Amino acid sequence: MHIVDYLNKQARAASARSLPDFDTTESFEIWRKSRQMKFHQMLGIDTYLAQQRTPLQKTITGSVDCDTHRISKLHFQSLPGLYVTANLYVPSGLKEPAPAVLYLCGHHGKQKVHYQDHARRFAQEGFVTLVLDTIQLGEIRGVHHGTYAQGRFDWVSSGYTPAAVEVWNAIRGLDLLCDLDEVDPNRLGVTGHSGGGSISWWLTCADDRIKAMASSSGTGDLASHLGDRTLDYHCDCNFPNNPDGWSSAESYALAAPRPVLVVAPDRDRVFRIDSVQHVYDRLKALYWKLGHENKLDLCAFRAQHMYTPESRKRILSWFLTHLAHKDITPESVEDVDGVRVEEDQLLVYSGKPPEPSRVTTVQEWFIPSPPLPDIRTESQLETVKTNLLDTLRTQILNTIPAKPRAPSYSIEQEYWAGPSFARKFSFSPEADWRLEGELRGLLDTSKHPLAVCIRQSCHRKEEDAYDVLNGVKDDWLRGRIDVRGTGDSTWGVELNWHIRRAAALIGRTITEMRIGDTLCGLDILRHMPEVDSQRIILAGRGEAAVVSLLVALLDGGIDTVVLEDIPSTFASPDDPASLGEGIELKNMTRHADIPQLAALLWPAKIVVIGNKWDRFEWTEKVYDSLGKPGQLLHFGSREAYMDALTNGTITG
Structure with missing residues (x-):
């Protein structure tokens, strides 16, 4: 057999595996928590989760006042020296703690500047919103394209993937939100597009504080990634370390039974709609067995790898329903208004990042290696x-x-x-x-x-x-x-x-x-x-x-x-x-x-x-x-x- 045929067959077999047949919600939860612990180990964040978390050292470098909200420009350290740049959107006139949305940027060179429309719209509807830059394309440029372009297959041996760092940064972003008086820590959501859509999945799988999720153009199936060769176009951050060969559905199941919206354009080159439908059907069967079929939905529409007014409105209404607890249909909400803040008003460092920074070397130290053992006898x-x-x-x-x-x-x-x-x-x-x-x-x-x-x-x-x-x-x-x-x-x-x-x-x-x-x-x-x-x-x-x-x-x-x-x-x-x-x-x-x-x-x-x-x-x-x-x-x-x-x- 040719090696490519063999690998494709292995991927199809994994994707065809059925999820366990759970008799009760309790039996599912036991399985989910056990698998979640394994997922933390797979990512390599289990050690960090077990330790006392280091101070975030949140630093606000400026702010922008808008009619409906205020934008704070800030950075924090998810680990000492691992800087994360962000914009925090706080709605004006809040009288009580509000729901919050963590927005995770996709692969766009302008990051939080490019995706500001979404945060602005969420803030206009009363959501405190934190937009995080990635380590790859943020104001300090790190590395995502290891095995993708740089021959960093040593990442496989170390168990490193930039997905782990992005998930960890997002977890610390949730920590930051939970520390704010303006935020209700029991009503946290996450969303993002492309790579941000993928990390939205992985964060939801890793952290139970997420109560609702919407992934835009970030849902795929293992068999398609190999068989359709979409893998060849994907950044490393789309994939957690996967030593046990879990299928996509087996990983995504860790998000159940929380509200999950899968947003999928049907002309997406890298997340093919038939593969999205496959994992969605698997998850829908699970949600149905658990009695929560109304908490999983698929928004499929005719477009390439992008947002549309339809998809943005579906995402907004999803969070209004499941986080703000308002019975609002997508048709009744407004799309983004197109009003934007200039780039220089949203940049945190203004070209002068702090020193020293460990962002550019995170791939070398995030997964530690053990010391040489003492062997004398x-x-x-x-x-x-x-x-x-x-x-x-x-x-x-x-x-x-x-x-x-x-x-x-x-x-x-x-x-x-x-x-x-x-x-x-x-x-x-x-x-x-x-x-x-x-x-x-x-x-x-x-x-x-x-x-x-x-x-x-x-x-x-x-x-x-x-x-x-x-x-x-x-x-x-x-x-x-x-x-x-x-x-x-x-x-x-x-x-x-x-x-x-x-x-x-x-x-x-x-x-x-x-x-x-x-x-x-x-x-x-x-x-x-x-x-x-x-x-x-x-x-x-x-x-x-x-x-x-x-x-x-x-x-x-x-x-x-x-x-x-x-x-x-x-x-x-x-x-x-x-x-x-x-x-x-x-x-x-x-x-x-x-x-x-x-x-x-x-x-x-x-x-x-x-x-x-x-x-x-x-x-x-x-x-x-x-x-x-x-x-x-x-x-x-x-x-x-x-x-x-x-x-x-x-x-x-």
């Missing part, structure tokens, strides 16, 4: 290893299917060449895939140690894959595993960008798939009659070296692992001009990086060829502390490694 090693292996299997590599020992395979060809034989076989690591492998060695009846290499897409011929093993002596068997994206299953480099984004969106990565492929192929090779299963070398170069490292750790039965030109860390960005197939593993650096993974291989022998990874000395220190039989060998060049391989330094 075998007992300490086992504790760290046990915990990390559990995390790997349940959270990071959780899509690798469980396989029985000695999985089935088919012999495709056997041939002899003088004193040697070759046996080609095919195997299926999971449904829809048929991969190949090979065993080569001497023709005799005794068992021999085995050296296995992982094929890469750059290996045009089968023999090319064995180059890292060319110095292995003749009494060793040699094995080859053609993982996905190599050999007959290869794809063109022009697909790498889409494939890597699509795989992450459904909770997979290419590296994860290849780890599963290698584990399966290795198990087959290990059980062939010629193999001494107690002496196995596993070798890989570059991206395949990362696969070798993780396979050796999970397998636990590898004698020696050879890592040539292994990347230094999962936290390295790719070169967007020459994007490869990647090494990302979802959420990996939340738990460990290359140094920790390598250290936990002890007492296996590790052979490193080429450059050392970052903090290599820490891994060396662990191996030195634990001593024999573990060894960590480094060879600065392929030639030095080949000499050691030939004279038995590595295999002896």
